[in-house]
Amino acid sequence: PKVIKLSEYKQPDYLVETIDLTFHLDSTKTLVQSKMTVSKNTTDAAPLVLNGEELILKSVKINGEAFTDYKHDEEVHTLTLNRVPAGSFTLEIENEINPEANKTLDGLYKSGTIFCTQNEPEGFRRITFYVDRPDNMAKFTTKIIADKKLYPILLSNGNPIAKGDLDGGKHFVTWEDPFKKPSYLYALVAGDLGFIKDTYKTTSGRNVALEIYCDKGNEDKCHHAMESLKKSMKWDEDRFGLEYDLDIYMIVAVDAFNMGAMENKGLNIFNSAYVLADQKSATDGNFYGIESVIGHEYFHNWTGNRITCRDWFQLTLKEGLTVFRDQEFSADMNSRSVERIQSVLGLRASQFAEDAGPTSHPIKPATYMEINNFYTATIYEKGAEVIRMIQTLLGVDGFRRGMDKYFELFDGQAVRTEDFIHAMSVANDNFDFTQFKNWYGQNGTPLLKSTSKYDEANKRLTLTLTQSFPANAPKDAKPYHMPVRVGLIGADGKDVASKVLELKTPTQDFVFENISSKPITSVNRDFSAPVKLTTDLSFDDQLFLMAHDSDSFNRFEAAQVVAQKLMLDLIQDAHAKKPLELNAKYVAAFGKVLADTTIDEAFKALSMTIPSEGILHQELAEIYYPETEAVRDFVMKTLATAHQDILLKLFTSIDQKGEYKLDPKAMGQRDLKIKALNLLSMVDGDKYKTLAFDHFKSATNMTDEIGALSVLINSNSSFKAEALKSFYTKWKSETLVMQKWLSVQAVASDDSAYDNILALEKDSIYDRTIPNLVRALLGQFAANNKVQFNHPSGRGYKLVADRMLELDKLNPQVASRLASGFKDYSRIPKDLQAKMKPELDRIIKTDGLSKNVYEIVSKILA
Ligand code: HT7
Numbered sequence: 063p064k065v066i067k068l069s070e071y072k073q074p075d076y077l078v079e080t081i082d083l084t085f086h087l088d089s090t091k092t093l094v095q096s097k098m099t100v101s102k103n104t105t106d107a108a109p110l111v112l113n114g115e116e117l118i119l120k121s122v123k124i125n126g127e128a129f130t131d132y133k134h135d136e137e138v139h140t141l142t143l144n145r146v147p148a149g150s151f152t153l154e155i156e157n158e159i160n161p162e163a164n165k166t167l168d169g170l171y172k173s174g175t176i177f178c179t180q181n182e183p184e185g186f187r188r189i190t191f192y193v194d195r196p197d198n199m200a201k202f203t204t205k206i207i208a209d210k211k212l213y214p215i216l217l218s219n220g221n222p223i224a225k226g227d228l229d230g231g232k233h234f235v236t237w238e239d240p241f242k243k244p245s246y247l248y249a250l251v252a253g254d255l256g257f258i259k260d261t262y263k264t265t266s267g268r269n270v271a272l273e274i275y276c277d278k279g280n281e282d283k284c285h286h287a288m289e290s291l292k293k294s295m296k297w298d299e300d301r302f303g304l305e306y307d308l309d310i311y312m313i314v315a316v317d318a319f320n321m322g323a324m325e326n327k328g329l330n331i332f333n334s335a336y337v338l339a340d341q342k343s344a345t346d347g348n349f350y351g352i353e354s355v356i357g358h359e360y361f362h363n364w365t366g367n368r369i370t371c372r373d374w375f376q377l378t379l380k381e382g383l384t385v386f387r388d389q390e391f392s393a394d395m396n397s398r399s400v401e402r403i404q405s406v407l408g409l410r411a412s413q414f415a416e417d418a419g420p421t422s423h424p425i426k427p428a429t430y431m432e433i434n435n436f437y438t439a440t441i442y443e444k445g446a447e448v449i450r451m452i453q454t455l456l457g458v459d460g461f462r463r464g465m466d467k468y469f470e471l472f473d474g475q476a477v478r479t480e481d482f483i484h485a486m487s488v489a490n491d492n493f494d495f496t497q498f499k500n501w502y503g504q505n506g507t508p509l510l511k512s513t514s515k516y517d518e519a520n521k522r523l524t525l526t527l528t529q530s531f532p533a534n535a536p537k538d539a540k541p542y543h544m545p546v547r548v549g550l551i552g553a554d555g556k557d558v559a560s561k562v563l564e565l566k567t568p569t570q571d572f573v574f575e576n577i578s579s580k581p582i583t584s585v586n587r588d589f590s591a592p593v594k595l596t597t598d599l600s601f602d603d604q605l606f607l608m609a610h611d612s613d614s615f616n617r618f619e620a621a622q623v624v625a626q627k628l629m630l631d632l633i634q635d636a637h638a639k640k641p642l643e644l645n646a647k648y649v650a651a652f653g654k655v656l657a658d659t660t661i662d663e664a665f666k667a668l669s670m671t672i673p674s675e676g677i678l679h680q681e682l683a684e685i686y687y688p689e690t691e692a693v694r695d696f697v698m699k700t701l702a703t704a705h706q707d708i709l710l711k712l713f714t715s716i717d718q719k720g721e722y723k724l725d726p727k728a729m730g731q732r733d734l735k736i737k738a739l740n741l742l743s744m745v746d747g748d749k750y751k752t753l754a755f756d757h758f759k760s761a762t763n764m765t766d767e768i769g770a771l772s773v774l775i776n777s778n779s780s781f782k783a784e785a786l787k788s789f790y791t792k793w794k795s796e797t798l799v800m801q802k803w804l805s806v807q808a809v810a811s812d813d814s815a816y817d818n819i820l821a822l823e824k825d826s827i828y829d830r831t832i833p834n835l836v837r838a839l840l841g842q843f844a845a846n847n848k849v850q851f852n853h854p855s856g857r858g859y860k861l862v863a864d865r866m867l868e869l870d871k872l873n874p875q876v877a878s879r880l881a882s883g884f885k886d887y888s889r890i891p892k893d894l895q896a897k898m899k900p901e902l903d904r905i906i907k908t909d910g911l912s913k914n915v916y917e918i919v920s921k922i923l924a
C-alpha cells in the first residue's frame with residue numbers, strides 16, 4: 063500500500079463550491095444524482111480527479127451536456143475527467159450504490175432497517191464521486207426520495223426547506239445546509255424512527271429544536287442524552303462564549319456503527335451505546351460516557367466543523383482540542399478530581415502502551431497508509447493533554463483569549479495545528495511556542511526525574527528536574543517545553559509553596575527560598591505534563607503524600623506508585639518461584655484509606671484500585687502474563703483478608719434503598735460498594751461470594767447487577783453459571799445489555815474463556831456484522847484477557863487471527879482494531895513468540911488483505 067506523506071501536501075486542483083444531491087433510496091439499488099459547481103484551483107494543466115469507491119457509474123454531464131472523456135479506475139478508486147472547461151462549470155453525475163451490501167459501515171449503509179451514513183474520514187467517496195478531502199468545503203443541499211411507509215423520517219444536514227408526497231407511495235424532503243463543509247461532515251438518515259423532542263434557548267435568545275431519534279420503543283431511554291445535550295449547549299456558551307448556529311440539532315442512535323459517534327453538521331449519528339440509557343439497563347459508567355460523548359460531538363460544532371482540518375495529518379487539531387473540551391465539561395458537571403484521575407488512568411492504560419509499542423506515533427504523524435488507523439489514543443488523549451498544557455502555560459483566561467482569537471482568524475476555514483498555536487500566541491503577547499511545538503512531532507512518552515536537596519543553613523530547597531526520551535523516541539529528539547506543577551509540603555501536611563515550573567532544558571534547577579524546614583515534594587500535580595515520573599521520594603514520603611497532599615491527583619498517585627513498585631518486585635519473585643509476601647506498611651496504609659471518614663466515596667473507590675495488569679506489563683522488559691495476574695490476585699486477597707471487617711462495613715453501611723440518583727455522591731457510593739465486594743470475594747470461603755450473589759439478585763440497577771455478576775465470574779464462584787443464565791434470560795432481547803454479558807465472559811481469567819467464546823459466537827444474540835458485539839467478545843478477549851489470549855498453546859492467537867481475517871472481508875476497520883492484542887509481540891517470552899509469529903505471518907501473507915490490517919501487522923512484525 064502507498065504511504066501518504068504530510069510533506070507532500072498539495073492543495074486540491076479543483077474545488078467543489080456547491081453540491082445538490084438527490085437520493086432515490088432503495089436497500090440494494092440507491093440512485094444518487096449529484097450536481098456540482100466546480101472551479102479550478104491551480105494554474106497547472108491538471109485533469110479533474112474525483113474519488114469514488116464501490117460505485118456504479120451511470121452518467122456524466124458537464125454544463126448540461128453528456129461528457130465521455132473520462133476514465134473510471136475501480137482499482138485505485140478514481141474517476142478522472144480530462145479536458146474539463148477552464149472556468150467554473152457544472153458537473154452532473156449519476157451513480158448507483160448498494161447500501162444493504164455495505165458492511166464496512168462507511169458511506170451509506172443500513173443499520174437494521176435504518177439508512178444512515180458515516181463519512182469521516184473517507185466515506186463520502188462510497189456515496190458519490192467527489193473531491194473527498196477536508197480542504198474542499200462546499201455548500202450542500204439534499205433531496206431524499208423514499209417509500210413513505212418504510213421511511214417516514216428523512217433527515218440530512220441543515221434545515222428542511224421542502225417536503226411533499228410523490229407517486230407510488232413515495233415522499234421527499236429537501237434539506238439545505240447554509241454552512242460550507244467538507245464531505246466528511248455530510249449525513250443522511252432515513253427510517254421509521256421513534257424520537258423525543260425538546261427546545262433550547264441560546265443566550266442570545268434563539269430557539270433551537272432538539273430531536274433525538276432511535277429505534278421505536280427506545281424513546282424512554284433517550285432522556286439522559288437530551289439532558290446532556292442541553293447541558294453541553296449551556297456549558298459551551300458559559301465557558302467559551304460559543305452558541306449553536308442552526309435552528310435544529312438532531313441526534314440519531316443506530317446499532318451498527320464503527321466508533322462512538324459522529325459530529326455531522328446538525329445531524330450527529332451515534333452508536334446507540336452512547337445514547338440509550340435507563341437505570342435498569344445502563345451502568346453509571348454508561349451514563350457518564352453518554353454525557354461526555356454527547357458533549358464531545360456537540361463541541362465539535364465549533365472545534366471541527368466551523369473550523370476544520372486542512373488534511374488528515376491535522377486530526378489532533380479537532381480531536382485533541384475537543385477531547386480537552388469534553389473532559390473540562392465532565393469535570394464541571396461531575397467531580398473534577400475524579401474526572402482527572404479517570405482520564406489519566408485511561409491515558410496510561412491505552413496511550414502510554416500505544417506510545418511504547420510498534421504503532422507509536424506523534425500526535426501529528428508525518429505519514430500513514432490508512433488514516434482510519436490513526437483515530438488513536440495518541441491523537442485523541444495525548445492530543446488533549448497537549449492542549450491542557452497550553453492552558454496551564456497561559457492560564458484559563460489566556461487560553462480563552464487564544465480560543466477567541468482562533469475563531470476570529472479561522473472561522474469557516476480548514477487549517478493546521480500551527481494555526482491554532484499561532485492564535486494562542488498572538489492572543490497572549492506573542493507567547494513563544496517554538497519549543498512547545500516539539501510535542502506535536504515527536505513520539506514516545508517523555509521521562510521526567512525529580513530530585514531535591516534541602517539546604518538547612520540557607521533555608522533553601524533546590525528541585526532538579528531532568529527530562530529524557532524513551533528508547534523509541536526519534537534519534538534527534540529535542541527537549542520538551544513542559545509545565546510541571548509542583549507543591550512543597552511541610553511536616554504538618556500543609557503546602558509551603560506551590561507553583562507551575564516551566565522545564566525547557568534536559569536538566570534544570572528550581573530554587574525555593576525561605577523554606578523553614580525540609581519539605582516533601584509533590585511533583586507533576588494534576589498530571590500537568592503527560593510524562594512518566596520518577597522521584598527520589600522514599601516509601602514513607604509516598605505514604606505521607608497519600609495522607610496529606612492537597613492535590614487530589616497526587617494523593618491518588620502516591621498510592622499507585624507504592625503499589626506498582628511492590629507489585630513489580632513481587633512479579634519478579636513469582637517468576638523466580640519465591641514465596642510472595644506483601645509489605646506490612648502498605649497493608650496498613652491501605653487500611654487507613656479504607657477507614658478514613660474524611661474521604662468521599664468516589665475518591666475512596668478509586669484509591670482502592672490497584673494497578674491493572676496492563677499498567678504493570680508496561681514496566682516489564684519481558685512480559686510474564688500468569689505471574690502478573692497471580693500477583694494482582696495475591697495482593698487483592700491479602701488486602702481483603704487483612705481488612706475484611708472494614709470492607710464489609712463499607713459495603714453494608716451504604717444504604718441504597720432510597721431513590722435512584724445519578725449525582726457524583728450516589729455514583730461514588732455504588733462504585734465503592736462494588737469495589738468492596740470485589741475485594742471481599744477474594745477472601746477464602748463462600749461467605750462473601752454468597753453476599754455477591756445476593757447483591758446480584760437484589761440489584762435494582764445495572765451498575766449493581768453487572769458489577770456483582772462480574773465479581774461472581776472473577777472469583778470463579780459456584781454461583782457463576784446460575785447468575786449468567788438468569789442474566790441472559792432476563793436481558794437477551796436488549797443488545798446493549800448482552801454486550802456487557804459477553805464482555806464479562808470474554809475477560810474471565812480461567813481456562814473456560816476460550817471455549818465459552820466459541821459457544822457465544824453461535825448464540826442468536828451474536829452478530830459479527832455489528833461492531834459493538836465483536837468488540838464486546840473478541841475485542842475484550844484480545845485486549846483485556848491477557849492470560850487466556852496469551853495461552854501457551856497459541857490457541858488465543860489463532861482464534862483472533864482467524865476472526866481478523868474473516869472480518870477483514872466485511873469491515874476492515876473492526877478487523878484492524880482486533881490486532882491490538884498482538885502489539886506485545888516483541889516483549890513476550892520466546893515460547894509465546896514462537897506461537898504468535900506464524901499467526902502474524904499468516905495474516906500478512908493473505909491475498910487481498912486490507913491496508914488497515916496490513917499497516918498494523920507490518921508494524922508489529924517490523
Ligand atoms: N470524529 C469522529 C471520528 C470517526 C468516526 C466516527 C464514527 C464512525 C467512524 C469514524 N471514523 C472516524 C468521532 C469523534 O471523534 O467524535
Ligand code: ZN
Nearest residue numbers: 358362381384
Ligand atoms: Zn471527536
